[in-house]
């Protein structure tokens with residue numbers, strides 16, 4: 001049976017680097033595990049006036065969360081926190097009161113940013129929010145990607161940069177969840193470890 005991982009991308013940008021990263025992770029998913037986007041596009045701004053007549057985009061969003069065995073959040077960092085569209089989506093999933101779609105879900109976080117910390121601060125904020133929502137979030141390894149064009153997987157378990165191999169040790173294990181203390185198949189088991197990913201992301 002295939003484990004369904006819902007992937008939530010925290011960026012609406014057409015050329016989002018986090019979307020590219022998410023696409024690569026989906027490609028690398030091992031057999032028996034499918035990573036499929038749960039789009040946050042089209043969600044209105046949250047307002048509890050809409051709780052009693054939820055727009056179709058919200059109903060679609062919540063049902064896709066419920067249908068997922070685990071969640072993978074791939075997000076940029078905006079001003080040292082979570083981007084507004086992602087927070088809005090998290091709010092929608094949590095309501096109406098008594099119908100929190102996030103509760104009990106297992107989750108993993110990854111993010112790519114242009115800053116050197118590679119979304120570390122946003123991830124720390126996101127972790128707090130997801131915990132409050134009743135999710136079990138993989139603690140380590142943290143996967144923060146300071147994005148540079150040409151980034152690619154290389155050394156097993158690591159990413160490296162095509163033009164800056166000396167930086168590869170500062171970069172980030174991209175292994176979501178297999179070794180986490182969560183039920184292994186319930187979160188994304190995405191291991192860029194084989195080095196069989198020669199193409200650029």
Ligand SMILES: Cc1cc2nc3c(=O)[nH]c(=O)nc-3n(C[C@H](O)[C@H](O)[C@H](O)COP(=O)(O)O)c2cc1C
Nearest residue numbers: 011013016017018019076077078079080113114115
């Ligand atoms: C409003 C705004 C705030 C940003 N704040 C940060 C930040 O706090 N840290 C960081 O590393 N990059 C920051 N960036 C740069 C993002 O890393 C960069 O735009 C990245 O491409 C966003 O990811 P995306 O392409 O997937 O949307 C910010 C960008 C925007 C538009």
